[in-house]
Amino acid sequence: MSTTERPRILVVGGGYVGLYAARRILKKMRYGEATVTVVDPRSYMTYQPFLPEAAAGNISPRHVVVPLRRVLPKAEVLTGRVTTIDQDRKVATISPLVGEAYELPFDYLVVALGAVSRTFPIPGLAEQGIGMKGIEEAIGLRNHVLEQLDKADSTTDEDIRRKALTFVFVGGGFAGAETIGEVEDMARDAAKYYKNVSREDMRFILVDAADKILPEVGPKLGKYGKEHLEGRGVEVYLSTSMDSCVDGHVVLKNGLEVDSNTIVWTAGVKPNPVLSRYGLPLGPRGHVDCAPTLQVQGTDYIWAAGDNAQVPDLAARKAGNENAWCPPNAQHALRQARVLGDNVLSGMRGFPQKGYAHANKGAVAGLGLHKGVAMIVMGKMKIKLKGRLAWYMHRGYHGLAMPTWNRKIRVFADWTLGMFLKREVVSLGAIETPREEFYEAAKPAPVASAPKEKTEQKAKAS
Numbered sequence: 136m137s138t139t140e141r142p143r144i145l146v147v148g149g150g151y152v153g154l155y156a157a158r159r160i161l162k163k164m165r166y167g168e169a170t171v172t173v174v175d176p177r178s179y180m181t182y183q184p185f186l187p188e189a190a191a192g193n194i195s196p197r198h199v200v201v202p203l204r205r206v207l208p209k210a211e212v213l214t215g216r217v218t219t220i221d222q223d224r225k226v227a228t229i230s231p232l233v234g235e236a237y238e239l240p241f242d243y244l245v246v247a248l249g250a251v252s253r254t255f256p257i258p259g260l261a262e263q264g265i266g267m268k269g270i271e272e273a274i275g276l277r278n279h280v281l282e283q284l285d286k287a288d289s290t291t292d293e294d295i296r297r298k299a300l301t302f303v304f305v306g307g308g309f310a311g312a313e314t315i316g317e318v319e320d321m322a323r324d325a326a327k328y329y330k331n332v333s334r335e336d337m338r339f340i341l342v343d344a345a346d347k348i349l350p351e352v353g354p355k356l357g358k359y360g361k362e363h364l365e366g367r368g369v370e371v372y373l374s375t376s377m378d379s380c381v382d383g384h385v386v387l388k389n390g391l392e393v394d395s396n397t398i399v400w401t402a403g404v405k406p407n408p409v410l411s412r413y414g415l416p417l418g419p420r421g422h423v424d425c426a427p428t429l430q431v432q433g434t435d436y437i438w439a440a441g442d443n444a445q446v447p448d449l450a451a452r453k454a455g456n457e458n459a460w461c462p463p464n465a466q467h468a469l470r471q472a473r474v475l476g477d478n479v480l481s482g483m484r485g486f487p488q489k490g491y492a493h494a495n496k497g498a499v500a501g502l503g504l505h506k507g508v509a510m511i512v513m514g515k516m517k518i519k520l521k522g523r524l525a526w527y528m529h530r531g532y533h534g535l536a537m538p539t540w541n542r543k544i545r546v547f548a549d550w551t552l553g554m555f556l557k558r559e560v561v562s563l564g565a566i567e568t569p570r571e572e573f574y575e576a577a578k579p580a581p582v583a584s585a586p587k588e589k590t591e592q593k594a595k596a597s
């Protein structure tokens with residue numbers, strides 16, 4: 136029996152999976168067949184593969200996000216968090232942006248909460264680190280890095296300069312390698328405009344606990360990526376980790392100690408911890424346990440996909456890797472979302488479910504302007520590309536994968552402008568405290584208190 140007037144399909148999370156699944160359902164749904172409700176604390180979906188380019192200023196931050204209400208006009212979009220799920224009553228608790236939490240009934244549920252940064256209890260990390268999961272962090276990192284150049288340029292104190300010009304990145308996967316590649320490129324470019332800062336004054340450090348970087352593109356290209364970054368002056372320390380970074384004093388396990396104002400943490404992700412409050416079956420690492428149909432194990436009205444789900448990788452299993460699970464990446468998230476959307480409609484209409492199978496198509500990574508690596512899988516063949524050609528592949532692939540024509544055009548326009556105009560190198564760090572200057576101007580002038588002695592004399596005289 137339906138718990139709402141029309142059956143409600145509740146999509147929890149409006150990221151990659153949430154947006155694409157909701158679009159698919161709305162596209163294939165008959166008029167009035169169901170209400171599609173999407174809940175997300177942000178009013179936009181973030182195209183995460185472009186965060187490093189947004190941090191480098193190659194793409195305007197606004198063009199990296201997709202407004203949910205515009206792209207899903209036929210859906211009910213709620214800005215808030217789903218904090219708990221009551222499966223017996225088929226009710227979700229929503230904690231909205233403002234105001235009291237409330238309950239929302241549903242008939243079908245899509246769990247697409249994605250992942251959060253995976254951290255460890257490293258002293259100083261919570262206070263000093265910055266992640267790279269959202270557009271806010273990318274903008275913050277860009278402003279922060281440029282501000283460090285401003286700081287270094289404005290002082291002759293060697294300790295302050297050294298700390299400002301040392302940049303530490305922990306984690307050398309997609310997110311870390313691409314971010315250090317882009318940010319180093321931007322900082323080097325920006326240094327041209329500073330009289331007292333040169334590229335040689337800056338120190339870029341990449342740390343990873345594994346013995347390679349960019350595992351997504353395979354060992355050969357990962358090695359190339361490492362050598363390429365080293366060729367640009369980046370210090371890459373592998374098989375080591377960060378022990379502490381209290382007050383910006385970074386201590387690595389290999390004995391290296393440096394002072395740095397910038398510690399970027401990109402050492403992997405873990406499924407959203409809120410899942411533990413949904414009462415769903417979870418795998419050993421906290422992912423929602425899914426069947427190949429993307430249905431949550433033991434249910435026929437809940438589906439999950441993307442970074443928060445463990446989905447058997449049928450293609451890899453068929454090729455002999457018996458225990459393979461789909462890796463957490465956009466390639467799977469996008470394709471799973473489509474199958475998931477179809478399966479939700481099939482479930483609602485009483486039709487059979489389809490299994491999800493997708494063979495890896497490869498990976499592309501940008502390491503700064505005109506630099507990149509790409510591995511394209513064609514059947515049994517793996518084509519490995521590096522340098523400018525790989526970078527074009529990276530841009531071409533992601534430019535076209537960006538949701539909506541509106542955003543695709545804006546991204547390509549940003550890149551085209553970047554070819555003719557110089558890169559923007561201004562730091563807008565003050566954006567974080569926009570009312571500060573106005574407050575100073577508008578606050579009431581302090582009442583000048585008369586010195587105590589004089590007041591007492593006056594009182595006596597009168």
Ligand SMILES: Cc1cc2nc3c(=O)[nH]c(=O)nc-3n(C[C@H](O)[C@H](O)[C@H](O)COP(=O)(O)OP(=O)(O)OC[C@H]3O[C@@H](n4cnc5c(N)ncnc54)[C@H](O)[C@@H]3O)c2cc1C
Pocket residue numbers: 147148149150151152153174175176177179180181182183184185186187215216217218247248249250267268309310407409440441442443463464465466467468499500
């Ligand atoms: C810097 C970076 C670079 C990357 N580069 C690549 C790449 O080059 N290629 C590639 O294939 N993959 C890449 N990825 C990975 C890819 O972006 C992810 O795999 C993909 O975004 C996963 O989609 P998702 O829908 O599972 O999660 P997300 O897209 O993260 O969406 C999760 C959504 O859930 C919302 N949410 C969180 N908590 C709640 C709550 N309580 N209630 C409601 N909503 C909630 C979030 O706000 C978010 O909108 C990259 C990731 C990063 C961070």
